[in-house]
Each structure stands twice: as C-alpha cells, then as structure tokens.
Amino acid sequence: MPVLSDPELVEAQSAGSAQAESEASKASIKLGRAIVLTSGKGGVGKTTTTANLGTALAVRGARVVLIDADVGLRNLDIVLGLESRVRHHLLDVLEDQVDVDEALVADKHTDRLFLLAAAQAREKDDVVTSKMQALVSSLRERFDYVLIDSPAGIELGFKNAVAGADEAIVICTPEVAAVRDVDRVVGLLGNRFRPQLVINRLRPQLVRKGKMLSVEDVNGILRLPLLGVIADEPEIIVTTNRGEPLALRAQTATGAAYHAIAARIAGEDAPVPMPPVSKPGLLERFGSLLGGKRR
Ligand SMILES: Nc1ncnc2c1ncn2[C@@H]1O[C@H](COP(=O)(O)OP(=O)(O)OP(=O)(O)O)[C@@H](O)[C@H]1O
Numbered sequence: 163m164p165v166l167s168d169p170e171l172v173e174a175q176s177a178g179s180a181q182a183e184s185e186a187s188k189a190s191i192k193l194g195r196a197i198v199l200t201s202g203k204g205g206v207g208k209t210t211t212t213a214n215l216g217t218a219l220a221v222r223g224a225r226v227v228l229i230d231a232d233v234g235l236r237n238l239d240i241v242l243g244l245e246s247r248v249r250h251h252l253l254d255v256l257e258d259q260v261d262v263d264e265a266l267v268a269d270k271h272t273d274r275l276f277l278l279a280a281a282q283a284r285e286k287d288d289v290v291t292s293k294m295q296a297l298v299s300s301l302r303e304r305f306d307y308v309l310i311d312s313p314a315g316i317e318l319g320f321k322n323a324v325a326g327a328d329e330a331i332v333i334c335t336p337e338v339a340a341v342r343d344v345d346r347v348v349g350l351l352g353n354r355f356r357p358q359l360v361i362n363r364l365r366p367q368l369v370r371k372g373k374m375l376s377v378e379d380v381n382g383i384l385r386l387p388l389l390g391v392i393a394d395e396p397e398i399i400v401t402t403n404r405g406e407p408l409a410l411r412a413q414t415a416t417g418a419a420y421h422a423i424a425a426r427i428a429g430e431d432a433p434v435p436m437p438p439v440s441k442p443g444l445l446e447r448f449g450s451l452l453g454g455k456r457r
C-alpha cells in the first residue's frame with residue numbers, strides 16, 4: 163500500500179479545507195470544526211475516544227457528527243450501541259446511493275449526536291478522497307463538530323480520514339511503540355492540523371513503580387499540547403459492550419476526564435485531570451504485608 167508523503171497529505175487537506183472555507187464565507191455560514199482522531203498504531207483507543215468525546219461534546223450542548231472512517235472494520239456503531247440502527251454507510255453517501263440524512267443515525271442516549279457508520283464489506287481504498295472532503299465540508303455547515311475516527315496505519319485509509327479535517331487529536335498509549343507511531347503521524351500531519359495529544363490507558367500505579375511510561379515521559383518525546391489523560395479503565399470494556407459510553411457518567415473519574423477534554427476543545431481553560439491512583443487490590447496489600455515481595 164502506498165504511504166503518503168508529507169506534502170501529499172498537506173496538499174490534500176489544504177484543498178479540502180480551503181474549499182470549505184471559501185464556500186462558507188460566500189454564504190457567511192459559521193463552519194463547525196472537523197477533527198480527526200488518529201494514532202498510527204492500532205488498538206490504542208481512537209474509536210473509544212471518538213465515541214466518548216462526541217458524547218461529552220453533545221452533552222455540553224454542541225451538535226456533533228461522528229464519522230467512522232475505518233472502512234471494512236467498523237465498530238464505532240457498537241461502542242455507541244447503535245449497530246441495530248445502521249441502515250446505510252459512508253460509502254453509500256460518497257457514491258451518491260443515498261442522501262447523507264438517510265445515512266445519519268441519531269444517538270439514543272444524547273440529543274444532538276449523530277453517527278455516519280463505515281461500510282463493513284468494502285475496502286478503505288474504495289473511498290474517493292475528494293468526495294470525502296466534500297462530505298466533511300457539507301457537514302461542517304450543519305454541525306459544531308465533525309469528529310472523524312481514523313483507521314490505524316498511515317496509508318490511504320488514514321489519508322481519507324484526514325482529508326477534510328482541519329485539526330487532529332492524536333491518541334497515544336504509554337508504550338514506546340505507540341509513542342514512535344504518533345511521532346511519525348505528527349510528522350506527516352505537519353503544523354496545519356495543530357495536533358493535540360490524548361494519552362490513553364495510563365496506569366498510575368505502574369507509573370509510580372517505574373514500570374510504565376509517565377505522562378512526562380510520553381510528552382517529553384512528543385512535545386504536543388496535552389488535551390487529556392485517560393486511565394486504563396476496566397469499566398470502559400463493560401460500557402463498550404453495553405454500548406453506553408462512559409462519558410454519559412460524568413460523575414466517574416474517567417467520565418469526568420472525557421468531559422474535561424471536551425471543555426478544553428471548546429476553548430475553556432479547564433485543567434487536565436490526572437487519573438487517580440486507585441486503592442491497592444487485595445493481592446497488592448498482602449504483598450506489601452509480606453515484605454513487598456509480590457510486585
Ligand atoms: N481507557 C481505556 N481503558 C481500558 N480499555 C480501553 C481504554 N480505551 C480503549 N480500551 C479498549 O482497548 C481496545 C481498543 O480500543 P479502540 O477500539 O478504541 O482502539 P482503536 O485505536 O480504535 O483500534 P483500531 O486501531 O483497531 O481502530 C478496546 O477493547 C477498548 O475497549
């Protein structure tokens with residue numbers, strides 16, 4: 163598969179963004195923001211973050227549309243609990259089979275949140291970049307935020323997810339491989355996307371013991387504006403299986419962390435909450451009673 167060079171990517175994005183801006187200024191429409199969530203490495207939490215952030219932004223009163231750009235491997239619909247409502251998908255819209263309104267699925271938990279699902283039985287390369295740009299441009303006229311869930315990798319699927327976006331959120335887990343991949347992606351994105359960082363799946367206990375990279379370790383390498391830090395949270399797996407993003411429970415520490423990210427995106431000067439160090443489990447407590455041998 164072809165890997166994109168930086169100029170190709172910037173050129174594709176600039177064209178889409180410039181087109182959207184000139185059309186909007188002609189009609190004096192205030193455009194929403196199109197933000198791609200990406201990472202390079204797979205399985206680090208792009209889809210989970212997209213669902214939770216979209217939910218948090220909508221709960222705060224914004225109109226939000228989520229685009230699952232992971233063509234062939236869709237799962238944003240599952241995380242949102244919307245899989246039984248999906249009738250049409252992104253490629254149906256891009257190929258003019260249906261109108262975008264026929265394909266948008268309304269969220270069942272939150273007003274103002276909509277999903278455009280990915281096609282399951284198609285290939286990432288089936289997406290025509292210019293069509294994707296035009297779609298994102300038109301959605302920016304109707305929504306405050308268009309969040310685009312990118313596939314892993316830096317090939318065409320990534321390029322199509324980025325086309326039409328104006329900003330990027332990069333998701334990184336505290337692992338050396340993930341940091342290296344984010345570094346590569348940030349290099350490809352360039353400054354125009356003003357990439358901001360979310361560190362996902364942090365385990366403060368392990369950081370304390372020197373067994374996991376800390377926020378400072380990760381961002382000492384990446385040096386990006388830090389948007390948020392999300393704990394490694396067993397409840398995420400439960401809520402994903404139920405199709406109820408944890409951001410619906412803003413009173414939980416992790417739910418609140420997603421809301422803090424939403425607040426910062428909306429321009430508030432909200433602090434970045436650090437995941438709390440949870441109480442030690444039974445094994446850990448007995449381990450320390452036995453002279454700290456169990457580590
Ligand atoms: N903060 C978290 N705590 C615990 N588990 C998490 C967290 N974030 C994501 N996960 C889990 O990690 C797995 C991968 O998450 P997700 O699908 O969001 O990653 P992704 O980056 O979108 O993956 P892909 O590259 O395959 O699209 C899922 O099982 C998800 O439930």
Ligand SMILES: [Mg+2]
Nearest residue numbers: 208209232312
């Ligand atoms: Mg995903």
